[in-house]
Amino acid sequence: MNKILIINANYYKEITVNLLHEVKKILKKNKKDLSIINVSGVFEIPIAIRKNINKFDAFVAIGCVIKGKTPHFDYICRSVFDAIMTLSINYNKPIGNGIITALNKKQAYERCGKIKSIKNNKGYEAAKAVLSILDNGTKKI
Numbered sequence: 001m002n003k004i005l006i007i008n009a010n011y012y013k014e015i016t017v018n019l020l021h022e023v024k025k026i027l028k029k030n031k032k033d034l035s036i037i038n039v040s041g042v043f044e045i046p047i048a049i050r051k052n053i054n055k056f057d058a059f060v061a062i063g064c065v066i067k068g069k070t071p072h073f074d075y076i077c078r079s080v081f082d083a084i085m086t087l088s089i090n091y092n093k094p095i096g097n098g099i100i101t102a103l104n105k106k107q108a109y110e111r112c113g114k115i116k117s118i119k120n121n122k123g124y125e126a127a128k129a130v131l132s133i134l135d136n137g138t139k140k141i
Contacts, residue, residue: 002057002134003033007049009042009063009099018112019062019098019123026127027060030135042099043076046083053091058130062098062123064108077101094133098126 006023010016020036027034035056037048042063049059061084067073080099088095100122102108110117 001031001033003035003055004058004060004130005049005052005056006034006036007045007059007061008036008038009040009045009061010038011041012064012066012108015064015100015108015112015114016062018114019064019100019121022113022121022124023060023062023098023127026124026131030131032131032134042080045080045099046087049084049087049095053087053093056093058094058096058134060096060098060123060126060130062126064100064102064112066105066108067101067103073101094130096126096128096130098123 004027006020008016008020024034039045039048042065045061045063065073065077081097084095084097100108100111102111109115110119111122113121
């Protein structure tokens with residue numbers, strides 16, 4: 001059974017509660033062994049993953065960044081996404097990125113399922129991405 005760590009950046013709790021619900025639902029349905037770490041914001045996600053990289057088979061990062069009036073949004077998103085990708089490649093571990101990057105709360109609510117939308121829940125997408133790596137080995141053709 002694969003051990004998966006969910007890193008929940010719960011700065012926007014009203015958003016991440018919906019992301020977390022979907023992540024847990026899909027991973028439990030697929031019989032994965034789950035643990036969770038709550039961190040204050042998305043900037044703390046990469047270090048939480050790095051501290052636990054040898055204890056788990058995969059990771060799902062969830063959180064939300066909403067654009068304000070300064071370039072802070074761009075720096076945070078770029079830094080976190082680059083760090084997550086680097087960790088995944090360097091340690092050969094799947095890391096599902098369920099971090100919502102939104103221009104406003106309405107967009108974030110759509111991506112977490114808090115309001116009706118044609119968009120998928122970002123947590124669901126991240127969990128499915130991790131499952132696609134863990135559950136699909138190579139096949140001889």
